[in-house]
Each structure stands twice: as structure tokens, then as C-alpha cells.
Amino acid sequence: MENVAMDVEAQIENKNGGNDSFSIFENVNLPVTLKFDNVVYKIKPKKPRGWFQIETKAQEEKTILKGLTGVVKPGEMLAMLGPSGSGKTTLLTALGGRLSIGKLTGEITYNDKPFSKGVKRSTGFVTQDDVLYPALLRLPNSMTRQEKVKQAEAVVTQLGLARCKNSIIGGMFLRGISGGERKRVSIGQEILINPSLLFLDEPTSGLDSTTAQRIVSVLWELAQGGRTVVMTIHQPSSRLFYMFDKILLLSEGNPLYYGRGSNVMDYFASVGYSPSLAMNPSDFLLDIANGVASDESMKQDDIKEALVGAYKTNLVDNLQAEIREHGDQVNSSDSRDRNKNVGDWPTTWWQQFCVLLERGLKERRHDSFSGLKVGQILVVAFLCGLLWWKSDISHLQDQIGLLFFASSFWGFFPLFQAIFTFPQERRMLEKERSSGMYKLSSYFMSRVVVDLPMELVLPTIFVVITYWMAGLNPNPRNFFLTLFGLLFNVLVSGGLGLALGAVVMDLKSATTLGSVIMLAFLLAGGYYVQHVPPFVSWIKYISIGNYAYKLLVLAQYKADDTYPCGADGRSVCYVGDFGAIKNIGLDGEAMSVLALFLMLVGYRLIAYVALMRVGKAKQR
Structure with missing residues (x-):
């Protein structure tokens, strides 16, 4: 059976018109500061065994994330970069409270509170595989059906999806809308609930530079409304790179850099790594994360080890200070409002x-x-x-x-x-x-x-x-x-x-x-x-x-x-x-x-x- 889903609008009702009173870029109801401190994730690999194969020794745990720390405040957009297998998606999944296996240690808080049902229902999570579902299930029961339809129509219009609002999404065996439109539908479904936190896994993968620029621009505007936006991205263009407020660079689960995107090139130059010629910053970061530097005499493992050491020497203390600085900024009344009705479902x-x-x-x-x-x-x-x-x-x-x-x-x-x-x-x-x-x-x-x-x-x-x-x-x-x-x-x-x-x-x-x-x-x-x-x-x-x-x-x-x-x-x-x-x-x-x-x-x-x-x- 083909996995065919209808878009945000077609899943609820085919109606015309819009709702100018709702904007996806309006201020969020409750800003959330996301903090993660010394996050370590270990998992024991499971190997398939035959009928007569006997496992002689216990499988060793594999460490996927190795002590990651950071703060993302409302209005900021964090981009996590790194080679394939560096742990970007794993960290994103952990921050979104969606890890189901393995051992996760460290501390992850949302306005200095642990993960809860209230956090989950005020969080948008856009996966890379674009799994889609009806809008009526996410909007709260306090809204009438007509209000839900109007809000969905407003999202369709503001994301530029009016042309395909009555089209099927399509799948492997059925042609549907384009890749860029699929991504915007995925984002639209998550921002319908006006989330405080928005996580996105590779939102620009497989898209041309113009479409990718349009999507990241939408995310940047969402962040300006007071949302906390965290995404993984593989190799953004230079235009996209300078739109990110913060950058987290990973290599084999190790942090190599965390801080302002505008300061990243100066930081690596200060620790002895700079490009030999003008190039896209993201290309340079991926090179050094892979252990490739202008000094060809150095081994890849030596470069990675040196960068991890430089991170611990130059950045960890500043990050710890930033975490402590934002420890008392959560208003207690907001916390009560935020946790009120956390056990309620949005619909009956x-x-x-x-x-x-x-x-x-x-x-x-x-x-x-x-x-x-x-x-x-x-x-x-x-x-x-x-x-x-x-x-x-x-x-x-x-x-x-x-x-x-x-x-x-x-x-x-x-x-x-x-x-x-x-x-x-x-x-x-x-x-x-x-x-x-x-x-x-x-x-x-x-x-x-x-x-x-x-x-x-x-x-x-x-x-x-x-x-x-x-x-x-x-x-x-x-x-x-x-x-x-x-x-x-x-x-x-x-x-x-x-x-x-x-x-x-x-x-x-x-x-x-x-x-x-x-x-x-x-x-x-x-x-x-x-x-x-x-x-x-x-x-x-x-x-x-x-x-x-x-x-x-x-x-x-x-x-x-x-x-x-x-x-x-x-x-x-x-x-x-x-x-x-x-x-x-x-x-x-x-x-x-x-x-x-x-x-x-x-x-x-x-x-x-x-x-x-x-x-x-x-x-x-």
C-alpha cells in the first residue's frame, strides 16, 4: 500500500478563504529556553544472529554523544553541523524527548524544567522523512472546527502552498507535490499549534539552493517571533550559514565548536585552523570535522583530537557560565501556566x-x-x-x-x-x-x-x-x-x-x-x-x-x-x-x-x- 497522505488543508476540509487574524510569524505564547549540559548517549549495538550462532561475549556499548553542552534561547536558531554519523540527528532526537532506546545521561531542561507532556505538546518536530497527518488532531479542542480550518488555511497561504492545497502528497509509487512543497507542508503541520520549540531534521536535504533559502528564511522569521528553533543541516550554502544565530559542530559525537555563527571562522583561526583560500564556511567546518586541514602533514585523528582539546580549553567554561546565567530567568507564573492541563489531550x-x-x-x-x-x-x-x-x-x-x-x-x-x-x-x-x-x-x-x-x-x-x-x-x-x-x-x-x-x-x-x-x-x-x-x-x-x-x-x-x-x-x-x-x-x-x-x-x-x-x- 502506498503511503499517501493529504496535505494540511486537504486532510480537514476543502474550503476557500483565509484568516488574516492568524499569522505563523506572530509571537509565541510562552518562550522556552532549551539547555543541555554534558549530554552523553550510549547504545549497545544489536547484531543479527543465526539459528546456531552463539554469542560468546557481551556487546560493548557504543558512545554516540560525548559530553555536549549548550543553550538556545527564544528568538535564536541553532544549526547543528557535522559529517554523516557525527550524532546530529541523535542529539536532535534527544533534545526533542524522542529517544526510545539506549542510555542517555546529562541534563536537558526546558525553562529549567524536565521533559513533560506539556513540553511535548508545545513542541514541533519535523522529521527528515516527511511523515504527515491531519491538522484537526493537533489543534486544541477549545477551537471550533471552522476556526481550525481557517487557521490551517492561513498556514497554507503564508507558506506559499495555496497552489497545491488540494493535491496529494504522493509517495514512492505515486507522484505528488515537489520536495520543497513537502518540506513546507511538514513545517506547516508543526507550526499550526504555535509551538514554543521547533526541531527540524535536515529541512533542506535534497532541495535546490533557492528552495532551501526560502525554507530557512521562514524558519528565521519563526524564530524572530520568540520561538526556539533547532535544526540539523548537512552542508548549507554561505547565504544560509550566516542566517543561523548559533552553530554546533560535531565530529564522531564530540563537540568541536558551540557559539555564534558569526564568530566561528575567527575561533578556528585563533586555534590554528583557517582555510587556505576563500570558501563557504560550512565546507571548511565539514573539512576540519573530518580531520582535513590545510596542513597535510597532520593525521586526521590528530586534527580531531586537537580540536576536541581546544573546545574543552576555550569554550566549555563559557558555556557553563551561560547555562548558569540563564538559570533564574523562568517566571514561576509562566511555569504554572505551562504545566496547567499537561495531562489533557488537545482533542476528545x-x-x-x-x-x-x-x-x-x-x-x-x-x-x-x-x-x-x-x-x-x-x-x-x-x-x-x-x-x-x-x-x-x-x-x-x-x-x-x-x-x-x-x-x-x-x-x-x-x-x-x-x-x-x-x-x-x-x-x-x-x-x-x-x-x-x-x-x-x-x-x-x-x-x-x-x-x-x-x-x-x-x-x-x-x-x-x-x-x-x-x-x-x-x-x-x-x-x-x-x-x-x-x-x-x-x-x-x-x-x-x-x-x-x-x-x-x-x-x-x-x-x-x-x-x-x-x-x-x-x-x-x-x-x-x-x-x-x-x-x-x-x-x-x-x-x-x-x-x-x-x-x-x-x-x-x-x-x-x-x-x-x-x-x-x-x-x-x-x-x-x-x-x-x-x-x-x-x-x-x-x-x-x-x-x-x-x-x-x-x-x-x-x-x-x-x-x-x-x-x-x-x-x-
Whole structure:
């Protein structure tokens, strides 16, 4: 399924007009001073192991961040520079309270307070991969729907997105808006809530210099409104470089410089490093961060070590003094206001559910009712109808073969459709949950409800076509019982798929595990093997196919029904005595329904519990 999201405006309503009373550049409600002191981050690498590989020694911890210190005040824009792998994104994630693994030490404060739900909901975080979501979920419930729409329209206009406001974002397999427009949509979604803090990961990556200049200019104006803006950036042009108030230069997790952007060249010249010719400051900084200097006689490691030593000698004391200087600037009343209602969600559970349901319907309908899937079901349905054409009760073995095939096909098909759900949405779910946009229960229930019509329409079409072509019992009661049994099977199998996808969160592993489980259920379903050895007979009691197949058989036959038998076909035998049917029995209908119902609830409960670990960041 393509990851197709609508932009800020199209996700809520298609309306015209604007709201001049709202500006994305207006002053922020509560300025926030961000301070981080001696931040160290360590993580133990996880290496994949084979089935028979034994780990002989414990993995050593790898230090990603090595004692980073700094202060970013309201109205300032901090740019973190450094080579790939220097720790820029890790530090940004830590400052945004979104690290979920590893060991983070040091102190990170927001107006001298630790990270909290209030901080999280007043923070904008623009990721590099542009995961987008509806605006209605972030704006507070104190605003009416019309006010939210107007505010979204104002953001669309002020970011220059009016031309594409009704366009789809697009994805890997679907062409949408341009890269620069995607970045502006990402920024627009975050500034809708008028955040005090704004974090951005590589907001100019992959963009031409003009588009990058436009985006950084917008961010600079946002900072002038009293916001604290922190971003990572790889190699900005000289025009962009001089727009940054502060620069943090990293090399292999070590700080090489922290201070005013206008002073950076003078600082490195003072410690013996200056470019041999006029060049872009960011190019020069990346060179020395990589250990490349004009003095080619020095080794790279020696250059890096010397720069780290110079930082500790010349800059650390000044940074510590700056942290202490701003330690008493937080107004206590602002702190109370800031933490008032920190436990409240911006919208009610029902509003969250409705918005997510609407989004799910827009996204899933294209995938669930694609021409390929509809065509697949129609072909299978008509093929079954032709193969079992008018196979009345005199062809009893053929009829129960059709019932078993139907239970098996509609066990595998919905399972593999559902397995893809959560792994494909993992990035979006992680970002949305870490932003405190909605409760997991509202997301999960919207996903379950939106899948119901998608899951039930195609099997209903299959039954309507195949049932009458195959000559099954024409009584309406038998038809609807057959339809009920098959749809029950679909819902339970879909629930198993959701659970496997949520627990494993890896498509290849989940599909492999799903295949093994369903094949085990299939073999224990009572059709292929009628004399199952006792030591594996327990499988049938947890087999979806076993109960679904039994319900389909019970929907067609009663024990006292008769069919032609004997060598000449003139004798009459009871259906209940037929070998394949006698093995599964024509009783226990209530037990089969109860077992499937418990599986229906149980599998979805497992999926919900597994999803609780997604998007949870360590809060300091």
C-alpha cells in the first residue's frame, strides 16, 4: 500500500478563504529556553544472529554523544553541523524527548524544567522523512472546527502552498507535490499549534539552493517571533550559514565548536585552523570535522583530537557560565501556566476516532478495492463456480471440498492483507504518538472499524457468486449461515494478521510466521488428515480453519439429511455417517462460534498490547 497522505488543508476540509487574524510569524505564547549540559548517549549495538550462532561475549556499548553542552534561547536558531554519523540527528532526537532506546545521561531542561507532556505538546518536530497527518488532531479542542480550518488555511497561504492545497502528497509509487512543497507542508503541520520549540531534521536535504533559502528564511522569521528553533543541516550554502544565530559542530559525537555563527571562522583561526583560500564556511567546518586541514602533514585523528582539546580549553567554561546565567530567568507564573492541563489531550477521544476513521477510509479504500484485488476475487469466485458447477448433494465429497477450500482461501487472504497494516504504518504511528496527538485506543479502534467494510465486501461477493453456481443448498437460511461462517472466518484471520504484524513489525518475518501458522491450522482442520496422532491433535483446538470449516459444514447439512450412495447410487445414506463429515461431527455449533469469538477478541487484544510499545520515547 502506498503511503499517501493529504496535505494540511486537504486532510480537514476543502474550503476557500483565509484568516488574516492568524499569522505563523506572530509571537509565541510562552518562550522556552532549551539547555543541555554534558549530554552523553550510549547504545549497545544489536547484531543479527543465526539459528546456531552463539554469542560468546557481551556487546560493548557504543558512545554516540560525548559530553555536549549548550543553550538556545527564544528568538535564536541553532544549526547543528557535522559529517554523516557525527550524532546530529541523535542529539536532535534527544533534545526533542524522542529517544526510545539506549542510555542517555546529562541534563536537558526546558525553562529549567524536565521533559513533560506539556513540553511535548508545545513542541514541533519535523522529521527528515516527511511523515504527515491531519491538522484537526493537533489543534486544541477549545477551537471550533471552522476556526481550525481557517487557521490551517492561513498556514497554507503564508507558506506559499495555496497552489497545491488540494493535491496529494504522493509517495514512492505515486507522484505528488515537489520536495520543497513537502518540506513546507511538514513545517506547516508543526507550526499550526504555535509551538514554543521547533526541531527540524535536515529541512533542506535534497532541495535546490533557492528552495532551501526560502525554507530557512521562514524558519528565521519563526524564530524572530520568540520561538526556539533547532535544526540539523548537512552542508548549507554561505547565504544560509550566516542566517543561523548559533552553530554546533560535531565530529564522531564530540563537540568541536558551540557559539555564534558569526564568530566561528575567527575561533578556528585563533586555534590554528583557517582555510587556505576563500570558501563557504560550512565546507571548511565539514573539512576540519573530518580531520582535513590545510596542513597535510597532520593525521586526521590528530586534527580531531586537537580540536576536541581546544573546545574543552576555550569554550566549555563559557558555556557553563551561560547555562548558569540563564538559570533564574523562568517566571514561576509562566511555569504554572505551562504545566496547567499537561495531562489533557488537545482533542476528545471521539474527535480523534472520527478524524482517524476519515483518514483511514480515504487511504484504505484505494488499496482494498484496487482493480487487482477485485479482479483476483472475481476470477477465483467464477473459477470455483465453474469447477463445482451444480454439484448437488449427490456429489457430497465435492461439496465439502468446496467448503474446505473456501474456509482455507478466506483464512489466508485476509491474514496476509492484515499483516501489512501496522508495519507499513509504523513510522507514521511513531511520529504521531511521540507528538502526543491521540490515544492509542482511538487509533486502534479507528483502524479496526475502517477495516470492517473493506474486509467483508469481497468475501460477500465471493459467496454470492460461488454459492449459487456450485449448487449448494438453495434455502435462504443455509445461504446466510454460510455467509456468516465465512465472514466470521475472515474477521478472525484478519485479527491474527494484525497481531502478527504488530508483534513482529517486520514484513518478511511476519509473513513467514503467518504462513507456518496457517499451514499448521490447515493440516489440522480435519479434511486432509482424519486420524491425527494424539500428540499433535491439540492443534485443531486452536485452529481457525477447524472451527470455520465446521461452521460451513453445519450451515449446509443436518445429521438426518440423506444422499445417494452405494456402488449403483441407488442406496440412501445419512450425511452424518459420511466419513469426512462424521470425523468433524454435526454438533458443537455453539462451541465453534464461541471459540472463534474468543479468537476474534484475543488476537486484536494482542495486537493492541504489542502496539503500546510503538512511539514511546524516554521522558526525562
